[in-house]
Amino acid sequence: MKLGRLNHIGVATPDLDASIAFYRDVMGATDVTEPFVLESQQVRVCFVNTPGENGTAGTQIELLQPTAADSAVGKWLEKNPLGGQHHICYEVPDILEAKAWFEKLGKRVLGEPRVGAHGTLIFFVHPKDMGGQLTEIMETPKGAH
Numbered sequence: 442m443k444l445g446r447l448n449h450i451g452v453a454t455p456d457l458d459a460s461i462a463f464y465r466d467v468m469g470a471t472d473v474t475e476p477f478v479l480e481s482q483q484v485r486v487c488f489v490n491t492p493g494e495n496g497t498a499g500t501q502i503e504l505l506q507p508t509a510a511d512s513a514v515g516k517w518l519e520k521n522p523l524g525g526q527h528h529i530c531y532e533v534p535d536i537l538e539a540k541a542w543f544e545k546l547g548k549r550v551l552g553e554p555r556v557g558a559h560g561t562l563i564f565f566v567h568p569k570d571m572g573g574q575l576t577e578i579m580e581t582p583k584g585a586h
């Protein structure tokens with residue numbers, strides 16, 4: 442498998458609007474997308490775009506507020522009520538090759554690849570098999586970079 446760019450860091454929050462204000466007012470973010478609900482993942486989400494170099498896209502902070510307590514992010518927030526870093530997402534050139542790679546290593550791929558918030562195929566690998574880090578693997582968007 443070939444590791445691609447760090448696409449985003451997933452950050453869970455109990456209050457998306459307060460987190461947007463934090464990134465704008467404390468962190469000086471100037472490029473924050475409009476929030477939208479991704480019902481399949483039971484989250485309200487938006488992206489804080491960080492500057493890249495020489496006009497390339499920087500990485501993103503993916504802000505996630507659960508729409509239900511009994512959801513992946515909702516359950517995580519029960520243990521981490523202030524919120525914080527929830528997962529990390531790397532790009533790969535070939536999602537099926539990457540899935541086979543992790544499975545061959547005996548790591549738990551969570552579900553079949555599905556279309557994620559960026560419109561390309563993604564899957565997650567269980568944090569217990571990844572040194573405690575919930576890891577999202579995303580196929581590099583066509584024509585990106």
Ligand SMILES: CC[C@H](C(=O)O)C(=O)SCCNC(=O)CCNC(=O)[C@H](O)C(C)(C)COP(=O)(O)OP(=O)(O)OC[C@H]1O[C@@H](n2cnc3c(N)ncnc32)[C@H](O)[C@@H]1OP(=O)(O)O
Pocket residue numbers: 451479482484486503505513514516517527528551556557558559563565567568569573574575577
């Ligand atoms: C904007 C949408 C975008 C997209 O999908 O495109 C997203 O990024 S959506 C993000 C939300 N979706 C997911 O996170 C899907 C993948 N996550 C899962 O399938 C679950 O959260 C899972 C399987 C990682 C844990 O679910 P489970 O029901 O087993 O919850 P537990 O609380 O029982 O956790 C078991 C064990 O894992 C530890 N854990 C849970 N979440 C995390 C985490 N984010 N990072 C690190 N560790 C995590 C939890 O503490 C438990 O450990 P233990 O030592 O047993 O207490």
Ligand SMILES: [Co+2]
Pocket residue numbers: 449451503528530577
């Ligand atoms: Co994500």
